[in-house]
Amino acid sequence: MKRILVTGGAGFIGRWVVKQLLNDGHKIWVLDDLSNGRKENIAEFINHKNFEQFIEGDIKDLRLLETLFLNDYDLCYHLGASINVQDSIDNPLTTFENDTIGTFHVLEQCKKHNVKLVFMSTCMVYDRATSSTGLKETDIVKPASPYAGAKIAAENMVLSYYYAYDLPTVIIRPFNTYGPFQKTGGEGGVVAIFIKNKLNNKLLQIYGDGTQTRDLLYVEDCARFVVETGYSDQVSGEIINAGLGTDISINDLAKLIVQDESRIIHVEHIHPQSEIPKLLCNFEKAEKLLGWKPQVSLEEGIKRTEEWVKSTNLL
Structure with missing residues (x-):
């Protein structure tokens, strides 16, 4: 049993990550400012014996983070972020502060308490796929929006903490994720x-x-990938894709x-x-390091x- 913090845990992907972690028997704390997430997404978990606490708060609130990390976590899944591309174009400062500065503050606490960090990035950091085998983690990045730029900046900070401080971190780049609990309005997929x-x-x-x-990944496949990167000792310092592969x-x-x-x-x-x-995602690295591959077809999803x-x- 691990003690785990999930930032953005009331969001679309976050709630599925929380569900799997609870199913796997871990004690869970969720931090979410509800700018993208909703309490309704995690309502079914609130009374679960291992659901420790939901905290409505901001990853940029330093005093809150300092208090939270006194809970002696083993692992932090950092999913909390501004995720809307158009919003990032209209107001790049908010996206930069949440996705880059916010990630820095979470990293600082993980370093202080030696907590492994799984950082949720995005396929939007890539340039277009030019190969029939899909985009690999070594392919070039192209920040075509402030959202992508903020995520790339945060990725570099995450890697720097791995190299400079030997902090166990992993960067994950899920492709376009969809499924139940995704918003159906203008901000949805x-x-x-x-x-x-x-x-x-x-x-x-x-x-x-x-x-x-688009390479469309069903959310339960995505959540399984996210969770398993946290469990693995083989992926520290790595960047890993996940997608359907078509x-x-x-x-x-x-x-x-x-x-x-x-x-x-x-x-x-x-x-x-x-x-x-x-x-188009190439997920060979995830399959090699984690044994992960998608299980749900697009039609079934x-x-x-x-x-x-x-x-x-x-x-």
Whole structure:
């Protein structure tokens, strides 16, 4: 049994990480400022015998962090971040402060208390995939948005603590994650938004020409990857991708979900300068180091997500 802090644990991916950690028998603390997360996401865990505490707070609150880390954690999954690309373009300072400065403050506490850190980065740091084998961790990065820039800066800080202080850290770059508990509004992922519009008999709006591709990873596969990087001693100082290993154009994704092309329209892109034309993950490193590979197909994942959306009051 480990004592674990999950920042951003009330968010979409965070709640699935918390669920698996509880299932695995660990004691869990969740820190979330609820700017992206929701208390409802973790409501089912609050009375779990190993769910120690939910703290509504900010990773930039130094006094709060100092108090929290007195709990003698073994491990910190750092998922708390500003994640919206357009928001980062409109207000880069907030994204930089949360994603880079906030990560620095968490790192400082992990160093002080010798706590392993798993840092959630993003596939948005990459340039477009140019190979049929997909993007590898050694491929070049291209900060096409302040969100990507802030994440790259934070990645470098995380690696510096591994090299300078021998702090066990790992950087993870999940590709486009979707599934139950993802927001279905403007801040949500494309799969959730498309499904909601389909069920509400609305048009599915595609930004630009729709030829841009995404590698879509089901959230439970993602959470399993996140959790296992924390358990492994083989991944310290590493950067590791996770994805499905196949990509799909947004046009084809819309057709797969709605199955009626007359309900699909194209609109002007809100941030074409930050669009990555092709995202395709190579997850060979995760398979080699962790034995991880995705288990849920895109078709099955869409089915599960649609069933969840139908079961909620999010329509």
